[in-house]
Amino acid sequence: MRRARTRPDYAPAALLPIPAARRFDDKIGRLFRLRAERLIFSSGRGLARCMLGSAAHVLLNRAAAHRRPPPKDDGMEDLIARISATAGIEPDTARKAVGAILAFLRKDGPQDQIDDLFSRFPGAAEAAAAAGAEQRGMLSGLMGMMGGGLMGLAARLSGLGLSMAQMQEVGRLLFAYAEEKAGAERVRAAAAGIPGLSQFL
Structure with a gap:
């Protein structure tokens, strides 16, 4: 005598009667929708964290930029390197030659x-002050013997x-750099009151 075959609790939807298959499909659909919603929610939270973290990073960088001191102008060092090479x-x-000329102008x-x-x-005022202090130091007697003005x-x-050609080259480069920073009119106005200085321009 044949045994009646019992249907498993979780039979495939295709083997279930139509109403049961529909309930099975609805259950599977709800499960997938729930998992999809959880995935989207988790992804959204992760995206929100990334966006908030990026915004905070930008704000911190801006705050640090405001606290950062302004960049130092290394123009004098560039001038020294240019004169040394040329x-x-x-x-x-x-550096000493530039300081001597600036101290002379001062x-x-x-x-x-x-x-x-x-x-x-x-850097011009600082270089002139440093050279002037050195000239007024232990070499002041020797500087006095050299005289003042362009001869000194x-x-x-x-x-x-320095040879005479090197002196002229140092002066030319120095005043050309001064024109870049302050303009040709200011350089000419400063040099106009010193007779003979035009040979360095």
Whole structure:
């Protein structure tokens, strides 16, 4: 005698009667929709975290930029490197030569025009002050013997080992750089009050 075959609890939808198959399909559909909604919700939360994190990162960078000090103008070092390469002298010698010329301008030039020029020439006032302090130091007696004016400047530059051609090259490059920073009119106004300075322009 044959046994009646019992239907399993989770029979495939194709083997179920039509009403049961529809209920089975509805159950599977709800399950997939629930999982899809959870996946979308999780993805949305992750995207929100990424967006909030990016926004916070941008705000922190902007705040750091406001606190960061302005970049230092290294123009004087660029000038020294340019003079060293073009005139064929050591950077330390070029720095001392530039300082001597700027200190000469500060001492013998028209003060208002020199102040205006130095205010637009980064590092010029500091270099002139440092060179002036050195000249007033232990070498003050020797500098006095050299005299003042352009003759004294030439003697100081010669004491650094510069030839006349190198002196003119250093002066030309220095004043060309000053024109880049402050403009040609200010440089000419500062040089106009010093007789003979045109040979360096």
